[in-house]
Amino acid sequence: MKTGALLALAVAAVATPAAHAWEAKKPIRVVIGYGAGGSTDAIGRLTFKKIEDQKGWRFIIENKAGAQGALAAMEIKNAPADGYTIGLLSTGNFALDPYLSKAIQYKPEDLDYIGTIGKIEYALVAAKNAPYNNLQELAAHTKKNGPVSFSSTGKILDLAMERISEKLGITFVSAPTSGSAQSVQLVLGGHANVTISGGVHVPYMQSGQLKAIALMSTGKADYAPGVKNAVDQGGGFVIDNYFLLVAPKNLPADARAALAEAIDAAVKSPEVGDYAAKTFNTRLNLGPDGSTEDVMAQSRAWREWLPNSKLAK
Amino acid sequence: MDILANLVLGFATAVTPENLLYCLIGTVIGTAVGVLPGLGPSTTIALLLPFTFALGPTPALIMLAGIYYGAQYGGSTTAILLNLPGEPSSAVTALDGYQMARQGRAGHALAIAAIGSFAAGTIATFVIVLFAPVLTSFALEFGPAEYFSLIVLGLIFSVALAHGSVVRALAMVVFGLVLSLVGTDVTSGEARFTFGRLELADGINFVTLSIGFFGIAEILRNLETEGRAGIVTKVIGRLMPSRQDLWRCVPPIARGTALGSILGILPGGGALLSSFASYSLEKKLSRTPGAFGKGAIEGVAGPEAANNAGAQTSFIPMLTLGLPANAVMAMMVGAMIMQGIVPGPNVATAQPALFWGLIASMWLGNLMLLVLNLPLVGLWARLMTIPYTWLFPAILTFSAIGIYSLNGNVFDLYALCIAGVLGYVLMRLGCEPAPFLLGFVLGPMLEEHLRRAMLLSFGNPAVFVTRPISAGLLLLAVAALVAIALPAVAKKREKVFVE
Amino acid sequence: MRTTAKQLKAGGIFVAIGAFFLATSLSTLEIGSTLRMGPGFLPIVLALVLVALGLGVILERRGGEDEEETRPVPWRGLVFITLAPLLFALLVKGWGLAPALLAMVATSALASRMMRPIQVMIVTVVLTALALLLFSYLLQLPYPLFASTLATMAG
Numbered sequence: 001m002k003t004g005a006l007l008a009l010a011v012a013a014v015a016t017p018a019a020h021a022w023e024a025k026k027p028i029r030v031v032i033g034y035g036a037g038g039s040t041d042a043i044g045r046l047t048f049k050k051i052e053d054q055k056g057w058r059f060i061i062e063n064k065a066g067a068q069g070a071l072a073a074m075e076i077k078n079a080p081a082d083g084y085t086i087g088l089l090s091t092g093n094f095a096l097d098p099y100l101s102k103a104i105q106y107k108p109e110d111l112d113y114i115g116t117i118g119k120i121e122y123a124l125v126a127a128k129n130a131p132y133n134n135l136q137e138l139a140a141h142t143k144k145n146g147p148v149s150f151s152s153t154g155k156i157l158d159l160a161m162e163r164i165s166e167k168l169g170i171t172f173v174s175a176p177t178s179g180s181a182q183s184v185q186l187v188l189g190g191h192a193n194v195t196i197s198g199g200v201h202v203p204y205m206q207s208g209q210l211k212a213i214a215l216m217s218t219g220k221a222d223y224a225p226g227v228k229n230a231v232d233q234g235g236g237f238v239i240d241n242y243f244l245l246v247a248p249k250n251l252p253a254d255a256r257a258a259l260a261e262a263i264d265a266a267v268k269s270p271e272v273g274d275y276a277a278k279t280f281n282t283r284l285n286l287g288p289d290g291s292t293e294d295v296m297a298q299s300r301a302w303r304e305w306l307p308n309s310k311l312a313k
Numbered sequence: 314m315d316i317l318a319n320l321v322l323g324f325a326t327a328v329t330p331e332n333l334l335y336c337l338i339g340t341v342i343g344t345a346v347g348v349l350p351g352l353g354p355s356t357t358i359a360l361l362l363p364f365t366f367a368l369g370p371t372p373a374l375i376m377l378a379g380i381y382y383g384a385q386y387g388g389s390t391t392a393i394l395l396n397l398p399g400e401p402s403s404a405v406t407a408l409d410g411y412q413m414a415r416q417g418r419a420g421h422a423l424a425i426a427a428i429g430s431f432a433a434g435t436i437a438t439f440v441i442v443l444f445a446p447v448l449t450s451f452a453l454e455f456g457p458a459e460y461f462s463l464i465v466l467g468l469i470f471s472v473a474l475a476h477g478s479v480v481r482a483l484a485m486v487v488f489g490l491v492l493s494l495v496g497t498d499v500t501s502g503e504a505r506f507t508f509g510r511l512e513l514a515d516g517i518n519f520v521t522l523s524i525g526f527f528g529i530a531e532i533l534r535n536l537e538t539e540g541r542a543g544i545v546t547k548v549i550g551r552l553m554p555s556r557q558d559l560w561r562c563v564p565p566i567a568r569g570t571a572l573g574s575i576l577g578i579l580p581g582g583g584a585l586l587s588s589f590a591s592y593s594l595e596k597k598l599s600r601t602p603g604a605f606g607k608g609a610i611e612g613v614a615g616p617e618a619a620n621n622a623g624a625q626t627s628f629i630p631m632l633t634l635g636l637p638a639n640a641v642m643a644m645m646v647g648a649m650i651m652q653g654i655v656p657g658p659n660v661a662t663a664q665p666a667l668f669w670g671l672i673a674s675m676w677l678g679n680l681m682l683l684v685l686n687l688p689l690v691g692l693w694a695r696l697m698t699i700p701y702t703w704l705f706p707a708i709l710t711f712s713a714i715g716i717y718s719l720n721g722n723v724f725d726l727y728a729l730c731i732a733g734v735l736g737y738v739l740m741r742l743g744c745e746p747a748p749f750l751l752g753f754v755l756g757p758m759l760e761e762h763l764r765r766a767m768l769l770s771f772g773n774p775a776v777f778v779t780r781p782i783s784a785g786l787l788l789l790a791v792a793a794l795v796a797i798a799l800p801a802v803a804k805k806r807e808k809v810f811v812e
Numbered sequence: 813m814r815t816t817a818k819q820l821k822a823g824g825i826f827v828a829i830g831a832f833f834l835a836t837s838l839s840t841l842e843i844g845s846t847l848r849m850g851p852g853f854l855p856i857v858l859a860l861v862l863v864a865l866g867l868g869v870i871l872e873r874r875g876g877e878d879e880e881e882t883r884p885v886p887w888r889g890l891v892f893i894t895l896a897p898l899l900f901a902l903l904v905k906g907w908g909l910a911p912a913l914l915a916m917v918a919t920s921a922l923a924s925r926m927m928r929p930i931q932v933m934i935v936t937v938v939l940t941a942l943a944l945l946l947f948s949y950l951l952q953l954p955y956p957l958f959a960s961t962l963a964t965m966a967g
Contacts, residue, residue: 060954062721071514103497103504103514149769173847175457175768176500178761181635181646181656188634191456192769200635203657278655349946480872484826484865491833491858498851505851506836529893532923536889539926702927706920706935710943713897713916718953723901730894737890741881742822760854772847 022258026084027058031076033069033089039120039180039199039279040243044088046275047117050266057262069093070104073246077106081248083255086114091242092156095298100155100312108299112251113291115263116242117272119282120198122157122216123224127187128209130194135214135233138194139168147171148193151183156241157196158311159302160216164235166308174311184210196239199279217241219282240298242284244291260288319669320442326670327677332372339376340678340685343383347399348391349715357384358644365648371667375674377648381641382624382675386430386682389617393422394696395708397528399520399715401754402588402620404747407527408474409605409612416608419694420552425562425610426617427686433570433618434679437625440574441672445661448578448626449633455579457766458776462786463579464759467586467751469793473593474747476606479797482748485739489752490759492517499757500764512724521725522753524712525732526739526746532705533737539702552691558610565595565615573622577629580636582758584623589751591619597796606745625675632660632668818881819870826866834859892923908958909948913940 030048034040041063048059064072069089079085094108124135132138142148150172152158158174165172175192177183180200186192188209195201196216202223204210215221215229217238230238245263247256266272267285276283286294306312326332346357357380365373385400392403393410406426413422441448455463468486475482495506496516507513554562569591576587595615596605605612627638635656637643646656654664661668696704716725736746770776778784837855844850896919903912917939921932947953 064720071511074511101503147771149771151769173768173771175765177765178499181637185453185634185636186456186769189453189456199655203655203659207658209658478869478872480865480868481822484822484862484869487858487862487865488826488829491829491855491862494855494858500849501842501851503841503851505841505855506833532893533886533889536886536893536923537883539886539889539924702924702931703935705924706917707939707942709893709896709920710913710917710939713900714913714943714947714953717900717904718947718955721955723904726897726901729897734890734894739822739825741885742818742825744822763854764849767846767849772845774846 022083022252022254024055024057024083024258027060028083029079029085030059030061031072031085031087032061032063033072033087033093034063039281040088040090043117043243043272043275043279043281047263047266047272050269050271051262054265054269055262070097070106073104073106073111076246076248077110079248081112081251083247083251083259085248086259087246088117089244089246090120091116091240091244091295091298092154094244094246094295096156096159096302099299099303099306108295110249112247112249112256112288113295114245114247114251114256114260114288115267116244116284116286116291116294117263117267118243118276119217119219119284120239120241120243121219121221121281122160122196122198122239122241123201123221123227124161124194124196124213124216124230125184125187125201125205125210126194126213127190128211130211132213133211134228135164135168135170135230135235138213139170142171143169147173149191150174151177151186151192151195153177153180153183153196153198155311156239159305159309160237160239161196162309162311163237163305164214164230167236168234198241199281202280221280223280240294242286242291242294244295256288316442319665320673322665323442323669323671323673326371326666327375327673332375332670332674333677335368335372335376336379336674336678337681339379340383340386340681343380343385344387344390344682344686346380347384347387347389349387349399349711358641358648370649370654370664371670373648374645374667374671375678377645378628378671378675379678381645382434382621382678383682384641385620385624386427386686389426389430390423390686390693393426393613394419394693395528395704396531397708397712398523398750401519401523401585401750402616404523404527404750405474405588405592405616405620406613408592408747409607409609411531412606412608413610413613414694414697417697418608419697420690421554421558421610422613423690423693424553424687425558425614427683427690428559429562429566429569429614429618430621431679431683432566433573433622434625435676436570437574437577437622438672438676440622441626441629442669445629445633448629449658452578452580452630452634452636454782456780457762457769458780458783459786460579461759461762461766462777462783462790463586464582464755464762466786466790466793467582467590467755468759469790469797470586470590470593471748471751472797473596474589474606474751475745476603477743477745481744485744485746485749486752489749489754490756492522493753493756494760499761510724512722516757517728517753518716518719518725519750519754520719521716521728522732523750524716525729526736526750528708528712529729529733530736530740530746532708533733534740535701535705552694554610562610562614565591565611566618568594569615569618569620570622573619573624574626576619577623577626577638580627580630580634580638582638582755584620584627584638585754587623588616588620591615593793621679628671628675632656632671633658815870819872823866823868823870826869827863828866830859830862830864830866834863888925889923892919896920896923904955906959909953909955910940910944910957913943917943 032041032044045061051057064075072087073089073093076087098104098107132141150161152174180197183195184197184200187195201210205223212224212227214233215227218229264285267283273283358377388399388403389406392398392407393414396407396411398404398407410422471486472479472482495513497514498505504514572591573587576583592612595611596602630636631642635646637646649656713726716729766776833855837852837859841852842850843852896916899919900912900916903915918936921927921935948957
């Protein structure tokens with residue numbers, strides 16, 4: 001029977017012993033949890049293009065935006081753990097989101113983590129003429145004039161803003177937007193007072209329309225030399241969010257090692273470095289163990305914090 | 314003069330053989346893809362994105378832009394010939410375009426769509442060249458309150474897309490709004506009306522509903538009279554519109570272009586709003602509003618012009634604010650970023666050749682579309698002579714694969730069947746699909762801007778009337794509602810009196 | 813000056829849909845405040861408006877403008893047209909694109925009373941070939957022609 005033969009073939013393909021390093025024998029499906037053209041999509045496509053050049057593997061990239069990445073995460077969780085399906089999302093999708101909504105039916109330990117492409121560098125920005133230049137002045141301003149409006153691109157940013165605000169006595173009302181470009185536009189047009197942005201704001205700072213109140217991550221920001229990060233300003237918190245590569249749980253060790261190695265080589269390439277620099281993010285691969293530890297550590301930290309959060313209910 | 318220098322630089326960039334070639338490739342691929350329902354330009358651009366890496370930034374963007382407006386053009390073709398609008402704006406074109414095709418005037422409809430688009434594209438190019446900096450600051454003036462009021466105005470306008478009962482059209486608008494809320498609430502992240510189905514988390518697909526309500530419902534409608542009357546006329550008639558017809562279309566095209574140029578600058582659905590604002594306007598100004606929806610050529614010319622002008626000017630917020638008007642443009646932003654160009658206030662000064670070259674190439678691309686498609690009009694019109702019994706399995710098959718290819722999800726096919734039957738039932742009951750679809754498209758934006766406006770004003774609803782632009786738009790909406798309702802009331806009184 | 817059956821049906825559909833969404837929203841979604849509108853705020857408002865408009869459709873005085881529908885319902889078409897995409901949906905994952913397409917085209921061709929069996933066969937073969945050429949070969953959509961799971965299903 002024809003189907004029987006096919007079955008035999010399939011079994012043979014799977015059973016071929018891994019005498020040497022794992023190689024992709026068919027195209028690898030990549031599910032990106034954000035829309036095409038977003039920052040994650042762009043840096044992801046660049047990285048996978050690089051792996052194609054370096055290893056000769058083929059990738060089929062699919063964008064599955066929706067439910068803020070949860071749909072993509074679910075899809076990867078349920079895919080076969082054979083190395084032929086991987087996903088690209090960000091740390092917050094696994095460390096924070098599963099604990100914010102009962103609709104999200106996965107936990108961070110349901111997946112394997114195989115590395116990161118870079119760290120997203122955030123800053124709290126306001127219009128150039130805003131009557132505050134740092135977090136202290138912002139706190140004083142809201143104590144006197146009432147809350148500021150905050151356009152927010154994601155839950156992790158809301159919670160970050162909440163944490164520094166609790167500490168410093170800032171009051172704010174958060175309005176979610178569909179993307180960082182939109183958040184920045186609301187601040188530019190005077191419709192919102194402040195926003196946290198991961199790169200989109202930089203050209204506007206260079207053109208003199210925006211200024212940074214505080215850096216929201218620990219990296220350097222060459223475009224804003226005099227601005228301190230939120231911890232140094234007494235806010236007590238900065239955001240750690242990475243472009244994170246994930247795979248279904250219990251990936252075979254050889255496939256996991258080969259994928260991790262291919263990703264690491266691509267992330268180290270000058271192209272990815274240039275691109276990260278251009279978008280003002282830091283190229284950084286934590287590797288499989290490092291990124292797993294990071295997700296788990298962040299998830300523990302968030303779970304401890306969440307009872308204090310009013311935004312998380 | 315600066316402007317002249319910019320134009321010269323733009324055209325010098327756009328007419329290099331390489332850029333011309335990619336412009337041509339883009340428009341041809343775009344047209345081909347646009348003709349296939351469901352398989353939208355976003356799929357194509359996603360497939361081609363890696364390929365554009367090998368090209369320089371300017372040819373890459375020129376090609377992607379070509380795919381974008383080529384696809385819009387192709388989408389109108391399918392809407393006119395087969396009543397299959399793959400994009401919201403072509404739903405407006407389908408209204409009168411398809412009726413014209415059924416009357417044997419497919420050639421006229423296609424030709425006027427091409428001519429109107431080209432005229433609008435030409436004027437919009439000059440609008441961009443002259444006013445680009447002003448336009449950017451205008452776009453910034455629009456905050457959530459202004460968008461909300463604009464959308465309310467658009468929803469009131471959309472009632473004019475139906476003929477017959479105003480109440481039914483309003484009910485269809487609200488039905489569309491309600492259905493658009495299915496899926497994950499973007500503000501709270503909570504699932505609404507999904508009944509635990511993950512496939513519904515992203516909401517219902519526009520193309521699925523559009524093909525169901527327009528395409529499938531139309532097939533069923535045609536099967537009603539099968540074997541008793543010729544379903545599609547076999548007469549092709551004259552291909553090109555008469556001089557008189559062309560003349561009649563000049564004012565609608567001019568008005569459509571003006572509407573499109575202004576509204577296109579607003580990334581929150583501006584270009585889309587312009588096409589049906591134009592339709593409503595033409596219907597209102599027409600001496601024979603009853604002809605609209607039954608094959609009025611102005612109902613094709615105006616909206617097509619508005620749509621194309623809007624598509625052109627929507628490049629302004631994309632380039633200068635990084636705010637894409639739709640999924641296709643979002644990918645173009647991605648392509649720009651991949652090429653190392655971050656959209657922002659400095660694009661026009663930092664990358665003048667790219668900026669002005671792209672704008673000049675849009676005009677050239679529109680010219681190519683006109684030259685390529687006018688000869689094709691005859692061929693397309695001939696499609697109408699294929700017996701319907703042979704045609705409809707093809708319509709259904711291509712629609713279904715197109716829809717399946719959107720997400721690779723069979724759930725969308727179930728939704729297609731439900732939408733088709735529901736659309737057919739409603740059509741039989743005198744409830745037309747166009748207002749429904751526009752409500753569906755605008756619903757999420759309406760809610761998003763309403764909630765955002767309320768948050769940013771710290772809960773004070775007065776924001777909608779204290780901000781001047783918003784107040785003006787709402788006033789216009791009230792006036793439009795009164796204007797729509799009055800003739801209906803008057804007519805009813807008359808009827809009562811007669812009885 | 814009476815409510816026609818058409819008005820009653822159309823209005824009834826809107827009232828039913830509105831009521832359904834209203835009930836679901838009230839039981840599952842938070843309304844919130846005017847500052848922080850909950851996910852239920854707009855659905856509840858819109859569902860109420862839809863119910864009201866549905867009643868409006870029923871009560872509207874149309875003064876004989878509405879002709880009653882005289883065209884027959886194409887039951888055969890209705891059945892086959894809805895069945896065709898469903899068959900495709902059922903077959904495409906397990907069996908692959910080619911068999912799913914074949915089933916869909918054949919079923920949809922049967923929707924017409926005017927098609928003779930030989931015509932159905934011609935349409936099926938020609939259209940399936942065309943669609944495969946276009947989607948699989950030219951556009952390279954990533955769906956296998958024949959699913960490998962055919963094997964696992966048999967096994």
